[in-house]
Structure formats: structure tokens, C-alpha cells
Amino acid sequence: MSLNELSQFEALAQIDDLAKQTETWATRPIGWAPAARSQALVKRVLSRVETLRIRLEAPLVVATFGGTGTGKSSLVNALVGEECSESGRQRPTTRRPIVIAHPRTELEALGLPLDSMEVIRRDSELLRDIVLIDCPDPDTSEGDTSGSNLAILRGLLPYCDVLIYTSTQQKYRSARVLDELGQGANGCRLFFVQTHADIDSDVREDWRAQLRGSFEVPDIFFVDSRRALREQQAGQRPSGDFGRLIDALATQLAASERVGVRRANVIDLLQAAFIRCRGTLNEGWPAVHQLSTVLIEQKQVLARRMAEEMKKQLLTSRHLWERRLLSEVTDTWGFTPFSAMLRAYAGLGGLIASFSFYRARNSVQMALIGAVQGARWLQSKHQELAADSVVAKASTFSLGDDLLREAEIVIEGHVRASELEPGRTIKASVEDLRQQAAAVERQFLGDAGRRIDEVIRSLASQNSRWYVRAWYETLFAAYIVFALGRVAKSFFYDSFWLDRPLLGTEFYIPALLFFVIWSLLLVTLFTHRLRRGLGGEIQKLVNEMVDLRLSQGLFPQWESACRDAGDFREDLNRLLGRSSTLRDKFAVVAIGGAKGVKREAVMAEE
Known part of the structure; x- marks a missing residue:
């Protein structure tokens, strides 16, 4: 196998891979109207690509293209070397396509609509490698109606591999012919020929x-x-130039060049389809992007409102959780001077209430006081149980109908403009969201109490580390050591050695007062530390609950549709970029064609 054959196989493999990726893109299910229109176009193009692949080794189909009286038939006759097609310079002579082929060429393999064409066989050297078609004129006064020249021409162009575009000094600015050429040139190579050199001036530079x-x-x-x-x-x-034209057709359209020409035509055809699809998708994308932005904004608004209400609900039982947290911390610390003070602070309410027993004068009063204290204890236990269920109550506060209706009104207009899933209504999205919310509630309610226990244990562990304990125990013990040292100095040193009187109430009363103040200060600092940590954990818990509730988004099916539309556009840009790369690599430089898009331009748009 030669290197040239190996290179051809490699090129064909790359084009086949591009066609396969294009087919996957064109058959991807997506609920977006512009995408569906683009897919329909690409599917039609792929059918033509498959036709070109089947005809890879067949002779190239070369058709003349030009306005009335530009000498298409005369050019065909000259290329063949004998009169094959009736010519005329002032009127549309060619009314029916004329196919001129070598006697050995099997026209059936080309798929041409031979029933509507006139077939002429000629043994010409040029016809050994190509098939010539003398096409009808595209600039007649007829419209694009069935059986008209324009309709016949448009139906014939998909079978052509090469177009010889003819024009004259009078016709080269014809807008209608240029428009038709622009539509038909994709997937074809082009030769440009100015005819009537015997009577016209050379306008090639201006035409170029x-x-x-x-x-x-x-x-x-x-x-x-x-x-x-x-x-x-x-x-x-x-x-003259006609001899150059014959040489160009004979060399650049020879049997050895067929694969390269059709390969370039396939790439051009795919690239033109990608460019058209990109325009269609870019036209519809702003509405989809706006919908995506509105969905994000509505989700943020709802999340903020949910978080505020949930936090308000959770903070109603914060004091009960603080007491549980303080009790957990003191149990972890064990028996130390400062932990004893914390226990006294935690049980201060019960301690004060217990003094009421000393006020009892008989057994009846004692029984009444006991009943009151028992009721308080039961109420305290009930509050603790209620605190465990606060999380569950908070989790049920979320997507009320008023909030959903408000979001529905905002989003509904954007959904219509985006052309996403036109058969689906926003009402169905609201119902889906309610069902999703109920499922998330059940999931969260199952472990609400466990979450609070975990929060309290985690905070107790964080506030029971050795350096925290050492800091507060040292500060608390410092005053006790100072007071005891002052009493010891007065008793052992001042009274025995200096014969001074012992400290009296003027010392012990202020010392006790400052001890209480110092103890309350340290307890306040520590409980503030616990309260601040508990507030942070409550905020985390709120955020977790909101994220869990909105984990699938506000309207998940619309958010998913927006993402799918964005991915669809990105995949198209990748296909367009790859087709541009292949076009630069495999383009037939010596033959003209419709201008593609440069890879740099594709990258800039991405």
C-alpha cells in the first residue's frame, strides 16, 4: 500500500468519524424548537453526504451554471468537441437538462433523475472521467413552480460535484444568478468562466x-x-484560456482526483449546514439564556426567604439547646473548679426554686411545692422534646403555594419565549416541585433529632479541648489563688510576724462580690462562645436544609432543558471547528468553492 493510498484512507476515516458524530448530534433527543429545526436540516444534508460517499469512485458530475445567454451550451459543445446541445445567445435555449456521457459510463450509479433528462453519449477523452450536464437557466422570468427551469435546476444541483459558472460582460453582476449560486454551491467545486471573448471586454478583475x-x-x-x-x-x-480550461478539467477532475474532490464537497456541505444551524441556534439562544438566568435568580430569592424563616423557627428553641450543650460540656470536663461553676450556673434556676422548700411550714405546703417542682420538671422535659421536633417543623416550611405562584408568573413568559418543550406547561412543573418537596421532607424528617444530637456533641467536643479548658480553668483559678493567698498571708504572716489584725468583713464581702463578678464574667464569656458556635451550626443546618430542598433546582426540568440546549450549541461549535480543521487540511486548493468559515473565527465565537 502506497503512502498516497494510506493518506486517502486516513482522510476518509476522519470524514467518516465527523459524519458519525454529526449523525449522533442530529438524532439526540432535545426539546428545543430551534434545535429540532437544525437537526432536520442536518439529517437532509447527511443523506446527501451518504450519496456522495456511495459515488466516491464514480465519474464526477460537472454541470454548467449561469444566466440566460451566457454560453453554457456553447461551452459544453466546445468541451466535448462537437455539437451536442442547441446554443443561443439571446433566449433560454436549454429547457431540459442534457446529460453528455461516455458510452461506457454507467449513469444509473450516479443516481441522476434520468427520466427527466436528455442523455447523449459521446466518445470524448474528457468524458472518460466526468459527466457533463447542460443545465437550464436560473434567471428566467419563471418562478419556482413545479416544472419551471428554476425548480429543475434546484432539483439537479444536489447530484453535481462541480459547477462551471459562466457569465458575460453584461451578466456577471446578476443578483439572482449569484443568489442561486450561493444556495447551490455548498458541496460543489467551482470553475469560473467568462464567455464571449470574441465580442466582450475582459471584466475578470472586477468579477473576482x-x-x-x-x-x-x-x-x-x-x-x-x-x-x-x-x-x-x-x-x-x-x-488561449480555453486550452487552459481543458487542461484544468482533465487534470484536476481526473479519476485520481475524484476522491479528493468529493471529499472536499462532503466537508463543505457539512460545514455549510453547521454554519446555518449555528445561526438558527444563536437566534434562539438569548431567550434560553434569559430563562436560565431567571431560574437562578428565583432560586436564590426563594432560598433566601426559606433560610430566614427556617432560622427564625430553629432559634426559638436555642436556649434549650444551649442548656443541653452546657450540660454536655460539663459532663465531658468532669469535676474541676470551673466546670463546677458551670454546673451551678446551669442549675441556677433549680437551685433558686429549691429554696422554696425551706419556706414550707407543714407537710401540705411541702407537698404543694413538690407538685410545682414536678410540673416544672415535666415542662422542661416537654420543651426538650419539642426542641428536637423544631427541625422537623422548620423543614416543612418552604415552598408555599404563594411563593410557587409568584415564581410561576415570573418564569412562564420566559418559558414561552425560549421555545423549550412547547408541549409542556409550567403548571406541570409546579406539581412536580410539590411532589419533590414532599419526598425531601420525608427524607429530612427521618433524622431531625439525630442532626441536633450530632451538632451538640460536635460543639461540646470542640469546646472541651485541652487548651480551652486550660485557659478558662487558669483564669478562674487565678482569682481563687489570689484570694486564698491574701487570706493565708494575713493569717500566717501578718498576724504572727507583724502582729497585725486578721482580715475582716471589709475584705471578705468585697472579695466575695468580686468572686461572683469574676465567675459570672468567665461564665458569660464561655456561654457566649457556646452560643456563637451554636448559631453558626444552626446557620449551617439551615443552609443544608435549603440546599437539600432545592437540590434539584426550583424547576428542575426547565433547568435541565436549558443545560441541554447549551450543551447542544457547544457540541455544534465543536463539530464546526472540526469541519473547519478538515477543510483547511483537505481542501482542493486549485479549484474554487463557496467560502467556509476559518477555524479562528469558530474559536472566537466559542
């Missing part, structure tokens, strides 16, 4: 400047078809 914006124009031939025919009938080789 006019074509440059839409087409690649390597060369333009300026020919006299009638003289070329006479020269060939006289046994002479055609002179």
Missing part, C-alpha cells in the same frame, strides 16, 4: 472582486467557445 466575499476564486477563464469548437473540429488543439 465581486465574488471574493462569498467564494474562493483561484482562477477565471476568459474563453471563446465557438472558436474553440471550430479549432477542435479542424483537428487543432484549442488555444
